[in-house]
Amino acid sequence: MKIPGLFWGQFRRDGALALRQPGELANPLAFFVLVITLFPLGVSPESAVLAPLAAGVLWIAALLSTLLGLEGLFRRDRDEGTLEQLVLHGDPLVFAVLARLLVHWLGTGLPLTLLAPVLGAMLALPEAARWPVTAGLALGTPILVLLGGVGAALTVSLRSGGVLLALLVLPLFIPVLILGVSVAELAVAGLPTAPVLAWLGAGAALALITAPFAIAGALSIAVETG
Amino acid sequence: MKIPGLFWGQFRRDGALALRQPGELANPLAFFVLVITLFPLGVSPESAVLAPLAAGVLWIAALLSTLLGLEGLFRRDRDEGTLEQLVLHGDPLVFAVLARLLVHWLGTGLPLTLLAPVLGAMLALPEAARWPVTAGLALGTPILVLLGGVGAALTVSLRSGGVLLALLVLPLFIPVLILGVSVAELAVAGLPTAPVLAWLGAGAALALITAPFAIAGALSIAVETG
Amino acid sequence: MDTPLLTVRQLRCERDDRVLFADLSFAVARGAALQLRGPNGAGKTTLLRILAGFHPDYEGEVSRAPGPLAYLGHRPALSGLLTAEENLAHYLSLTAPGTAVSEITDALERVGLAGYEDVPCQALSAGQQRRVSLARLPLLGIAAPLWLLDEPFTALDDRGIALVTTLLAEHQAAGGGAIFTTHQPLAPRPGLETLWLGLEGAP
Amino acid sequence: MDTPLLTVRQLRCERDDRVLFADLSFAVARGAALQLRGPNGAGKTTLLRILAGFHPDYEGEVSRAPGPLAYLGHRPALSGLLTAEENLAHYLSLTAPGTAVSEITDALERVGLAGYEDVPCQALSAGQQRRVSLARLPLLGIAAPLWLLDEPFTALDDRGIALVTTLLAEHQAAGGGAIFTTHQPLAPRPGLETLWLGLEGAP
Amino acid sequence: MKVPAPLVRLWHRLGSPRWFFETSAPWLPWLLGLGVVFLGAGAFWGLALAPADYLQGNSFRIIYVHVPAAILAQSCYMLMGTCGVVLLVWRMKLADMVLEAAAPIGASFTALALVTGAVWGKPTWGTWWTWDARVTSMLILLFLYLGIIGLRQALARPEAAGRACAILAIVGLVNIPIIKYSVDWWLTLHQPSTFKLTEKPAMPPSMWIPLLLSVLGFYALFVWSVLQSTRVVVLERERRTTWVQNFVAEQGSKA
Amino acid sequence: MNFESFSAFLAMGGHGPYVWSCYGLTLAVLLFNGLAPGRRKRRFLREQGARQRRQEQPQEQA
């Protein structure tokens, strides 16, 4: 009874919190769209120029907007003191962590993935790459959230974690970026994308199994520094 | 005596605060470097591909890292309650605001500008564009900080301002981005860049005169919501 | 009933090269309450955090009877955007999953917040937030045998203070124990002891 | 000496559709101190914030004698990363530029923090932070004729409480006025009045 | 310069949300009727009677909804910026209420212009998106709208939210021409416009009269929606006043 | 009339789906903008009515 209770209790609470401020749900998405808009303006509006960059830009924007959403992942709990209660009572902390990350992914990674085909088209992403890139994001964004969660937990006790978080986490994101972009390249070249997608899937599974433990450990430490 | 006192008192305090956490000073810079590193990884490492994008990427990275640094601009004062004291006593609030923004620019915009030639070289930015881009950043980053400050002040009372801030502020950054990038294009084409740089300078002057008032107004409002 | 809920032996803690306490030994038996007193900066909060496991920089031995622990710190530990009811429901999902919602309503009534179930906690006054936080105590009751409370009387009005005193007495009567800090002198009653920190021995 | 420092007429404030107070009229003369009392949620903090100008949602009239105002809220309003001295120096640059540093040292000594000048405020205990915050009062002194203090006794030990009481008495003697909230009953003394909120008339 | 007395009186009255609430009621059916008639006529004319474009064929008929939507999107932002100035300078509560009511409506027209433009682009440009100057600045306008809506939603106290949104609307108002100008200039500098929004090829009257009609219809419907929406905002904000409480009691007893 | 038959009118020379979806969307947006205030008003009246009744009750008790 304890473990499903921990998971669903946290899920319900975080869900309520997310719904209470629908703006916050829409925001990483807005950032994603904005970064993608900056590109044609900063680089070139011509589709001939944009097409080969499109997949990379989509992925970089996904990385950055995930990153931006991460800062608040545990910050508020820490500030309000609820993190202490969580560490004190939520004994196998991983379950509460998993629930938190799931809510976060549902609010950021998922809509971002769903929006990717539309934004891809705006960036003149070749049609052949459209669905492979989306599939890559569907598998890759959970990895981003899981790895990012570790960084967020490690930096939560720092008052200005924001950019240190970026520094910790972006290098970890790079393999995901490289795999994700190569899916698009393979697709454009007419080669099979399944192997790379399988790697992404394996990465997601691995991250799912390991990251929550790292996060739980980091949170326990964060509470101690109080 | 009051006005220089307000300015320098705030400047000294914010300076001390910035120096007390040198990590935070280095952070936007690190983010700047990271975004620029992501680019060759996400798009293509070939200099033939990178060269035409380089100026745009530099500017986009500058925009995003400015944005990331903005969130904490007034947040901590608000959380700690010092913002109330500032509004209560710092009567022409613009001077304290100006000092704060100056410290912030010295810590983020300036080093970023100084680093731009090096990073430009890493992105194969054509030599002709190197100094014009740097000059553009020197004139443009103050505008970003000033306009961004308005967004930061408007969202400071929100617990999760981060991404709403991006939504508010990035559209306002677009003209700066466009002017900045076009400086590089003109330079590469061998055309005079002075007129566009003059526009950027005019923009900076305009922002310097108006933005602090908007920020002061927004801060007074933020205190009321307490 | 024999083993104490908490035994502390030879506890020593330094912060910033200043010894807060050394050679500190005491025990909290079932049915006992211990008031920590001492001047500002004496180390009361630090001691409570050590006992709760939040501050590992100490020497000496702390042994605690098994079972969950109720710890209320300086902050009320509430999500400002959630209502009192939601906050408590989440707390219960951590500590006692499966508790009925009616118990939350009862607890809120107990702490004098009937009618405020649906207000987001950030729109409550300081004392009201404190009360929501305190509503955890009747909800846990003896399920958490040891309560650690850091200045539970802060921001409370007279009735609030009387309420906390009653909650403590009930908990003691049920065989629980508590350690709490407060600067206010309390009326002596059986089972209530005082431990002074930061002063050599007595006030 | 004739015009009061603060006059409030027919003040009315609602929050969340609940009337906190209506028809509230009072004045604070020079040399007077007013203790606001009332149960949790009565509107004491709200009233202080209205008087400080932080809460514009009210009806009625508030008129204040010119001059700066000292307002200490629930939070100590300190930058955790800066030392006590730096925090106070910044405060003085806002309120009284040109004050000598030695005055800050004196004020810190006054509030019992001699030796803690160089500790970042986040490494101070709750009561010590409160004391840093209170050190503003002797620094401003009569330069701010009206003091608004929200629960100034929170987290303070007995000597801290005595200190604040002395500061208040000195301020009154110098012709200043103060409004403060606290749930603790205070010993009656001349110039100290009590205003009850949220109860019809009396406790 | 002397301002005519009736205008001064109107100005003072506009300060009273109650006056607005009571005076605006009779206008609503007229605005709705006017809007339906004009837009209906324009749309019918445009869809059924106007000749097909010699280049774009029948797809050009989208113009009768696309252009009005785009025009209204921009007018609405002007209105909001003006309201922002009025609120901050003269502290007129009504301006804030209009600002609140207009934002989602303006955003919806902006989105409509974007979507109809995109749909129109598919048959005419062969792609439904391009980074053309007007398209881009329309997209940025949508972001500005979303920012204002988001800010208001995020701030709890209506008075504070109102002034914050006013500041943002004014900053945006100053920036819109700058954005528009810079985007225009950039994209023409950059590419000699592969596609152009049809350069006014001296439309025959049978094409532009329906356009005029539907623009007028859109205006009427816009004002109708904003008035209606403002009226609700007035009620919500003034709910503590006796006149609103009486109004609510009256409506309740009717129901 | 520019079209020969009603079906030609609907087909719009092959551009029917584009044209009609635009008009449909426009209608939807206009309707939404027109009807949303009504919904919001009804909700307000309901909530405010309840609030006023709530406020009257204690006064009757007193």
Ligand code: HEM
């Ligand atoms: C997403 C795509 C589009 C957007 C955001 C967009 C936006 C705009 C805007 C802002 C205007 C100016 C309205 C005014 O103030 O007068 C406009 C006008 C117009 N648009 Fe579009 N448009 C888009 C696509 C198209 C397409 C594909 C066509 C047709 C090929 C088109 C044809 C026109 C025409 C004919 C006008 C009126 C021109 C004039 O009066 O100057 N637009 N559009």
Ligand SMILES: Nc1ncnc2c1ncn2[C@@H]1O[C@H](COP(=O)(O)OP(=O)(O)OP(=O)(O)O)[C@@H](O)[C@H]1O
């Ligand atoms: N941020 C807020 N938003 C909305 N309502 C609030 C807010 N803060 C307080 N209130 C409401 O206003 C009422 C008065 O709060 P206030 O903080 O003034 O009380 P108080 O007398 O200071 O209480 P305490 O003794 O607990 O400090 C409370 O009942 C609360 O419901």
Ligand SMILES: Nc1ncnc2c1ncn2[C@@H]1O[C@H](COP(=O)(O)OP(=O)(O)OP(=O)(O)O)[C@@H](O)[C@H]1O
């Ligand atoms: N975060 C911290 N980092 C370093 N030192 C700290 C920190 N917090 C407190 N201290 C130091 O530890 C000492 C004890 O602090 P503690 O908070 O335990 O005191 P306390 O007895 O609870 O005081 P109060 O009555 O003011 O709450 C203080 O003198 C302070 O200097």
Ligand SMILES: [Mg+2]
């Ligand atoms: Mg303490």
Ligand SMILES: [Mg+2]
């Ligand atoms: Mg209070």
